Amino acid sequence: MTFPITAPFAAALTLIFIVLTFAVIFARQKAHVGLGDGGNTLVLQAMRRQANFVENVPLALLLLALAEAGGSGPTLLTLCGSALLLARLIHPFGIKAGAAAHPARIIGSTVTNLVQLVLAVSLILHRFA
DSSP: OOOTTHHHHHHHHHHHHHHHHHHHHHHHHHHTOSSSOTTOHHHHHHHHHHHHHHHHHHHHHHHHHHHHHTTOOHHHHHHHHHHHHHHHHHGGGGOOTTOTTOHHHHHHHHHHHHHHHHHHHHHHHHHHO
16 A cells, blocks of 8 residues: 555655754764763754654654545645644754743644644544544
8 A cells, every 4th residue: 555645744754854863963973972962952952853753753644644544535634744744844943942932842843733633533533434
């Protein structure tokens, strides 16, 4: 089975993940930190950007793929995938030390959670409808 809608979003999100991963590597190299954050705020910031991505994107992609496999319409899938991609592009810019309520962080996490909610509800409704 192929996933013509989910696959391009998964590929694009993977590219974002790779960028976030390299940001952690470069921050650690610059701060001479081999493991963890070494008490360095910039390393911690890079790590949290990557970790938040890892904490949220796999579930969202799984829901998107399940919805596609279950026959959800292409409009819903494309809207959810696009919203997720945009949210994950915005979110890292909002993770800044000492700025818990940065708008990019709020928008990114809210949209990510809304996408997960819409897809979960869609799967539940599709199952019991």
